[in-house]
Amino acid sequence: MSTLTYREALNEALSEEMERDDRVMLMGEEVAEYDGAYKVSKGLLKKFGPKRIIDTPISETGFTGLAIGAAMYGLRPVVEYMTWSFSLVCFDQIINNAAQVRYMSGGQLSVPIVFRGSSGGGLQVGATHSHTPENWYANVPGLTVITPAFPDDAKGLLKSAIRSNNPVCFIENEKLYGYKDEVPEGEYLTEIGKARVRREGSDLTIVSNSGSTHRALNAARTLEAEGISVEVIDLRTIKPLDFATIAESVTKTNRVLIVEENKPFAGWGAQVAYQIQRELFDDLDAPVHRLTSIDVPQPYNGRMEQAVLPNEERVVVAIKEVLA
């Protein structure tokens, strides 16, 4: 085992997959000479050269569409958005082209592309830079949506995403780039569409993702002192959803709290809550509870932004509400 930061783990994934397959390349703003706005691509230009690591002008629609066209022709591009908030600029290309050209062509085309970049709030960067878009993309048939929370998963899932023959939205979390944890050595892949129980417990199941998985784990550790045993599932992949892991947990604990950073209306948790109450109704001792960001644009002020997020204090309160 080695200890890596989340960003180093992503860097290793990119490096290994590019070494393995000539058709994989990385393009985006500042990915090459700047070593990446968040340093995820540090050292890659030096290692692979400007044909494989490409600095783009600021034109998300242009370079996203270009990368999709290149994928249609047989390359395997990785497109970096400096932040996923910037993907709003090229929504049409991702949804109408990446996700749908295969269908519209009756199966003649493949789009083996990965869109990746940072996301999430808590850094006081304001309303246009703090989106968590996984729910928007999960709503689109044809897209796979991954949100890793730990370095080992980030590496294994990015490798799998690059090897996938289908379009993947790989949504990282900006606050987690510096998070250090153990990563297996040697070659490994993490399975797309499989959740992971990050903490076992018996009183309540938390279903969470990305930055919120850590908030849930911290709340669980806090409540251990009060004798409350919380099981935390990190979804890892939002779509396709691993309902089996959720079901196994909920049939054991009989109570569930969803913790997500999405804004509430049609956040990913709404889908999970529907499926849980629909399929596990008789296993529930309490209604499904759900904690999301507050339904306001992301403010700049620090205390205010923390209040908007599903912060640890709110998670603790929500856990107690479910157990009451």
Next chain:
Amino acid sequence: MPAADPAVKNSKANASSRLPELDPKQKVELFRQMIRVRHFEEKAKQAFQQGKIKGFCHLYNGQEAVAVGTISVLNEDDAVITAYRDHAHALTRGTDSKACMAELFGKITGCSRGKGGSMHFFDVKRHFYGGHGIVGGQIPLGTGLAYAQKYLGTNRVTLAYMGDGAINQGAVHEAMNLAALWKLPVIYIIENNEWSMGTSQARSSAGDPLTKRAGAFDMAAIQADGMDIDDVRAKTFEAVSLARTESQPTLMEIRTYRYFGHSMSDPGNYRSKEEIEQRKANDPIERYKAKLITQKVATEESLNAIDEEALAEAQAAYDFAESSPEPEIETMYEDIFTPEDQIPEFRPDIRG
């Protein structure tokens, strides 16, 4: 009147390569391609009016020399991508007219298995990458095809078509910048039929001619007369040569005209009957037919016979589409995901 032709910039192409002279058989073949597109579109119009084609149907009548002329200059393995007025491009690339008509009827035998419809014809085996509905959305895709052609060292080029309305989309500007900056072998072709649905060029676009946009990117620009297939061929050949020999893009503006409305849903009240009749007097197929006869390349009888064959082909396509089966409803789950071969399948419920 179209503005004067800007010269192609920095081209070594003119000196070292010349558009090959066609033999009589090849010239007659150009006529055949145009007339079969014409008859296919007319048959599609009838079928739409009979309720056999639904949704949107954008016809190409009047513009035949553009698709046929431009594509005739390509190698078989060059790439073509266009917007939603795409029947002619598919047919000219070699897609069977039966498969095209069946697609319009939504049948399983359609070129997109009934999943695409009129706006989404695809024939990837023949290097035709669609068929796209969002105005200008296909231009970054076409730029990407050219990017991959260059990356893989294929020496192939891409023709990426758009209408005069598309030139104002941000996507087009972004793509053009990338093509010029990165020296991509793509030829952007504006099929300028003067009307972006019901809005004239004068009411849509600042700056005339539209080829001026290329200057912003130091990109070569060419204009052609879309009613004259030989002019279309000659000018496209210059652009293709530049792309192939120097990997530089070109913006082409081909002046043409559509006789029908924007689509079958458009009665075309924004144009006068006089305007349409005036343009029809310059019909590209009639002009070329007269040229072939005058030059003694073919007799009127032989060309009329080809006309009849094309009519019969269109009827056969209609009959095939009519008698083809509908797709099974369950096929709606197919063609979403490509089967995985390097990782486990992650959507076993949905097959590829």
